[in-house]
Amino acid sequence: MLNQMLLSSVVEWSRLQFALTAIFHWFFVPLTLGLSFIIAIMETIYVKTGNEFWKKVVKFWMTIFGINFAIGVATGLILEFEFGLNWSNYSWFVGDIFGAPLAIEGIFAFFMESTFIAIMFFGWNKIGRKTHLTASWLTAFGANISALWILVANGWMQNPVGMKFNPATARNEMFNFWDVLFNPSAIAKFLHTITSAYVLSAIVVVGVSCWFLLKGREKIFAKKSIIVASVFGLLSSAALIITGDTSANNIATTQPMKLAAMEGLYKGKEGAGLSVIGLLTPGKEAGDKRDAFVFNIEIPKLLSIMGYRKVNAFVPGVEDLINGGFQYTDSEGKTVAALSVEEKIRRGKEAIASLAKYQKAKKEGDNIAAEGAESDLMKNMKYYGYGYLNSPSSVIPNVPLCYYSFRIMVGLGFLFILVFILTLWVAMKPAGPMPKWILRLSILSVPLVYIASQAGWIVAEMGRQPWTIQDLLPTVAAVSRIDASSVMITFFLFFVLFSILLIAELKILFGQIKKGPGIASNNQPSK
Amino acid sequence: MNVLKRVFLFYYEGFKSMTVGKTLWMIIIIKLVIMFLVLKPFFFPNYLKTNFDTDEERIDHVIKELTKPVISD
Numbered sequence: 001m002l003n004q005m006l007l008s009s010v011v012e013w014s015r016l017q018f019a020l021t022a023i024f025h026w027f028f029v030p031l032t033l034g035l036s037f038i039i040a041i042m043e044t045i046y047v048k049t050g051n052e053f054w055k056k057v058v059k060f061w062m063t064i065f066g067i068n069f070a071i072g073v074a075t076g077l078i079l080e081f082e083f084g085l086n087w088s089n090y091s092w093f094v095g096d097i098f099g100a101p102l103a104i105e106g107i108f109a110f111f112m113e114s115t116f117i118a119i120m121f122f123g124w125n126k127i128g129r130k131t132h133l134t135a136s137w138l139t140a141f142g143a144n145i146s147a148l149w150i151l152v153a154n155g156w157m158q159n160p161v162g163m164k165f166n167p168a169t170a171r172n173e174m175f176n177f178w179d180v181l182f183n184p185s186a187i188a189k190f191l192h193t194i195t196s197a198y199v200l201s202a203i204v205v206v207g208v209s210c211w212f213l214l215k216g217r218e219k220i221f222a223k224k225s226i227i228v229a230s231v232f233g234l235l236s237s238a239a240l241i242i243t244g245d246t247s248a249n250n251i252a253t254t255q256p257m258k259l260a261a262m263e264g265l266y267k268g269k270e271g272a273g274l275s276v277i278g279l280l281t282p283g284k285e286a287g288d289k290r291d292a293f294v295f296n297i298e299i300p301k302l303l304s305i306m307g308y309r310k311v312n313a314f315v316p317g318v319e320d321l322i323n324g325g326f327q328y329t330d331s332e333g334k335t336v337a338a339l340s341v342e343e344k345i346r347r348g349k350e351a352i353a354s355l356a357k358y359q360k361a362k363k364e365g366d367n368i369a370a371e372g373a374e375s376d377l378m379k380n381m382k383y384y385g386y387g388y389l390n391s392p393s394s395v396i397p398n399v400p401l402c403y404y405s406f407r408i409m410v411g412l413g414f415l416f417i418l419v420f421i422l423t424l425w426v427a428m429k430p431a432g433p434m435p436k437w438i439l440r441l442s443i444l445s446v447p448l449v450y451i452a453s454q455a456g457w458i459v460a461e462m463g464r465q466p467w468t469i470q471d472l473l474p475t476v477a478a479v480s481r482i483d484a485s486s487v488m489i490t491f492f493l494f495f496v497l498f499s500i501l502l503i504a505e506l507k508i509l510f511g512q513i514k515k516g517p518g519i520a521s522n523n524q525p526s527k
Numbered sequence: 528m529n530v531l532k533r534v535f536l537f538y539y540e541g542f543k544s545m546t547v548g549k550t551l552w553m554i555i556i557i558k559l560v561i562m563f564l565v566l567k568p569f570f571f572p573n574y575l576k577t578n579f580d581t582d583e584e585r586i587d588h589v590i591k592e593l594t595k596p597v598i599s600d
Contacts, residue, residue, distance in 0.1 A: 081571035084576070088573075089592050122541025356590075512547060
């Protein structure tokens with residue numbers, strides 16, 4: 001019992017620390033991904049028109065980009081420190097799967113970003129306009145390609161493919177790099193993540209510009225920035241909806257429990273509707289007789305369409321996924337009956353026992369017994385992680401957290417579309433008073449877009465609990481045998497460090513925004 | 528002027544002419560010093576690298592960890 005409590009404590013503190021670090025890291029990444037493109041678009045206008053006004057616009061947003069980049073740079077490395085100390089079983093088990101994508105990411109991050117960012121910032125008046133513009137576009141592409149490799153690694157954790165487990169080393173070995181790279185989960189995650197980052201960046205540009213309008217300063221600068229950002233934001237929002245749909249379709253196949261949790265769907269049904277807004281029954285548990293919702297407004301059939309591209313497709317709920325028995329199409333296209341979690345646990349425990357037998361046989365030099373154990377292990381390998389679970393209910397993520405986070409993300413996403421339309425209308429108006437409520441709503445959208453972005457990650461990461469690697473390794477088996485108190489100390493250490501960095505960034509950022517681009521009123525863009 | 532000198536001067540003059548960038552570089556340097564000279568060696572040693580000398584020992588440890596019963600809830 002004591003061992004259980006201590007272990008749980010290490011797992012929980014390690015998860016909490018990882019969440020804190022990842023959330024902090026994600027404060028900076030999306031603005032880098034999207035603002036770099038907005039700057040490149042603005043600079044393209046400058047090069048095309050030759051108007052110095054646009055150069056000043058570009059320089060202002062470049063300063064904001066630079067501050068964000070500088071404070072955020074290397075914060076992601078702390079996650080790697082945590083892998084090495086807190087998650088050593090996981091790090092070892094993952095093997096070389098992460099090695100290739102992260103090495104490529106490192107090369108891109110270091111060479112592409114650092115080279116082209118330097119040209120972006122130091123190259124004014126030293127190199128030609130077109131060369132500078134090329135550097136700006138390459139900075140944007142470089143940052144986004146860096147993100148690709150990280151998200152390929154994350155996608156593999158959500159849907160492990162392209163590898164084989166080696167029982168002799170207890171590591172997964174990559175046998176098909178292209179399967180890992182073009183993993184549907186990785187592609188869906190990458191596209192959805194970067195498009196969400198573009199929306200975030202567009203909202204930041206719109207929000208800051210609206211602040212200038214509200215203060216009656218830098219009106220032309222603000223309006224031109226809004227036009228570029230809101231058009232960019234609208235296009236990105238359209239792409240975000242499409243990539244969101246692709247993600248839902250992918251999750252239905254690879255992580256059906258996550259989809260059920262996101263929808264508060266306990267009992268599966270054919271022609272399932274998508275919950276627009278609802279109130280989950282407090283304390284509801286799988287298997288009890290209570291309704292899942294106190295109230296629920298849904299769009300009929302939409303969940304079946306999104307999940308399986310069929311109007312009347314059966315979408316399994318939490319209870320179906322635990323009890324099994326329903327028919328589904330597996331990865332090879334065959335229609336099969338789903339196993340219960342209890343059966344998966346049984347097979348997972350057999351897999352773990354086979355691994356132990358393999359090791360024992362190898363040490364005793366009994367190759368025949370080792371081969372037999374390896375064969376048994378491979379038969380049950382896809383359920384390996386279930387062997388660490390003692391109760392079928394362990395596979396249920398936090399349903400209310402997933403359900404409400406998903407609605408916060410989607411609801412705010414639609415609000416931002418409205419913000420882009422309204423601000424574009426305001427910016428395109430030739431003259432006349434600007435509705436202050438629109439300006440205030442846009443400014444308020446800046447913190448809201450960060451909440452939406454973080455909510456998306458909460459859905460993605462909390463929705464896959466209890467797994468660090470889907471079906472293969474739960475958090476409880478991934479964690480190191482270390483003292484929980486050491487994780488607690490570093491958690492608070494990070495909390496202080498991150499808070500100082502965040503305050504520093506906000507102080508410098510607000511200082512620069514207040515200073516403004518300093519564009520004289522008579523220096524207007526050409527028509 | 529050779530290429531290396533031009534590259535050096537490009538960066539040198541770029542850093543020299545920075546305004547807000549100087550503060551940012553200070554923050555970056557302080558952050559990296561804290562991360563790599565304090566956090567990494569004192570608070571985040573690699574568990575498997577520091578506790579075991581060879582890969583064989585690491586394999587044995589991880590397999591022992593992975594094959595012993597773990598209670599999850």
